[in-house]
Amino acid sequence: AQSVTQLDSQVPVFEEAPVELRCNYSSSVSVYLFWYVQYPNQGLQLLLKYLSGSTLVKGINGFEAEFNKSQTSFHLRKPSVHISDTAEYFCAVTVDLYSSASKIIFGSGTRLSIRP
Amino acid sequence: EPEVTQTPSHQVTQMGQEVILRCVPISNHLYFYWYRQILGQKVEFLVSFYNNEISEKSEIFDDQFSVERPDGSNFTLKIRSTKLEDSAMYFCASSATGRNQPQHFGDGTRLSIL
Numbered sequence: 143a144q145s146v147t148q149l150d151s152q153v154p155v156f157e158e159a160p161v162e163l164r165c166n167y168s169s170s171v172s173v174y175l176f177w178y179v180q181y182p183n184q185g186l187q188l189l190l191k192y193l194s195g196s197t198l199v200k201g202i203n204g205f206e207a208e209f210n211k212s213q214t215s216f217h218l219r220k221p222s223v224h225i226s227d228t229a230e231y232f233c234a235v236t237v238d239l240y241s242s243a244s245k246i247i248f249g250s251g252t253r254l255s256i257r258p
Numbered sequence: 259e260p261e262v263t264q265t266p267s268h269q270v271t272q273m274g275q276e277v278i279l280r281c282v283p284i285s286n287h288l289y290f291y292w293y294r295q296i297l298g299q300k301v302e303f304l305v306s307f308y309n310n311e312i313s314e315k316s317e318i319f320d321d322q323f324s325v326e327r328p329d330g331s332n333f334t335l336k337i338r339s340t341k342l343e344d345s346a347m348y349f350c351a352s353s354a355t356g357r358n359q360p361q362h363f364g365d366g367t368r369l370s371i372l
Contacts, residue, residue: 185349185365245303245314246361
């Protein structure tokens with residue numbers, strides 16, 4: 143079975159400071175990795191994804207994440223955050239199946255709060 | 259950019275009543291999903307649907323739940339006899355054909371059972 147662990151439930155950061163949101167996964171098979179963002183009272187929006195290739199992936203809003211297979215991690219980073227980045231961030235995996243209808247397994251989320 | 263739309267945004271229902279949550283997936287997508295998020299907890303997979311049948315369902319998706327694609331555009335989740343613990347945010351998602359196409363989520367329906 144697959145699982146996703148987000149070690150920090152809340153991360154407070156000052157505006158324009160760098161941030162890293164941590165994510166570790168567990169799986170006995172290959173997985174694909176995602177970060178989703180949920181702004182207040184909104185749905186889930188895809189930030190970025192790792193399917194294969196370069197382990198450093200860039201997403202929207204200046205975020206990037208690095209896939210580390212040996213450490214089974216997929217940490218999300220941004221060099222300088224803005225007030226508008228205040229949201230809940232979810233790390234997620236899908237299993238590498240031949241079926242296209244592959245369910246997403248989510249982590250418990252990290253609430254990023256930006257202080258002016 | 260095309261969106262997944264869900265209605266209503268908030269549904270309040272008496273315990274024991276039936277409720278239908280509606281979703282309009284992105285028009286050329288063929289794979290459909292329901293997830294739920296109980297307040298303060300993680301988003302959980304309920305069911306996936308393709309070619310007019312369920313592809314996979316979680317153990318949460320018991321006999322009180324059903325899904326349907328009644329026409330070419332809507333995808334519905336029915337809860338037959340609601341319980342207090344069904345109170346949650348329910349998200350619909352859809353994805354295009356092909357392996358590991360990203361799932362696009364709607365804004366969710368907040369279901370409150372009284």
